[in-house]
Amino acid sequence: MPNYLDLDRVFQSLADPTRRSFVDRLSRGPASVSQLAEPFDMSLPAVMQHLSVLEASGLVRSEKAGRVRTCTLESDVLSRAEQWIHDRRTIWDQRLDRLGDHLDADAEALTQDPTTQTTRSSHD
Structure with missing residues (x-):
């Protein structure tokens, strides 16, 4: 039986068009936060807030190397x-x-x- 709380978080994350765009971009491979933010006219804190929602749902994982934070799609959660x-x-x-x-x-x-x-x- 699936964990419905986790599933709720995934669907809530995907309810926002900006976050869906991030997921779409990450489906093609890892990307830095600045690469994800590039097509949007929003502040870096707003981008980070969207990413934190995606990370809380388990859809996205990020790692920081130096000054660059790289995000990766967790395809098993999407599956x-x-x-x-x-x-x-x-x-x-x-x-x-x-x-x-x-x-x-x-x-x-x-x-x-x-x-x-x-x-x-x-x-x-």
């Missing part, structure tokens, strides 16, 4: 969120398939029931 979504989709696909089978069976029963056809034709 767990993806798996949770996939599992929900599978459940709903199965439910919809069963509903479709049920509706098909009802439609077939209606076409085979002579009293239904008589009733139908009397209303046409």
Whole structure:
């Protein structure tokens, strides 16, 4: 059973477009904080705040070497969120398939029931 608190943090982290952009950039490989901040018109403290949310969720790990902080995407955490979504989709696909089978069976029963056809034709 997944740890829903961790999953909540991941989805909360991904709810912000700036953080999603950081994750998107990091999916192509590690990047420094300044590289992540470059496309945005925001202060370095604001960038660091976004990164701290991503780190708290486990999506991003950072290491400091000298004056450079390099961030890396923790793809296994993203994979767990993806798996949770996939599992929900599978459940709903199965439910919809069963509903479709049920509706098909009802439609077939209606076409085979002579009293239904008589009733139908009397209303046409």
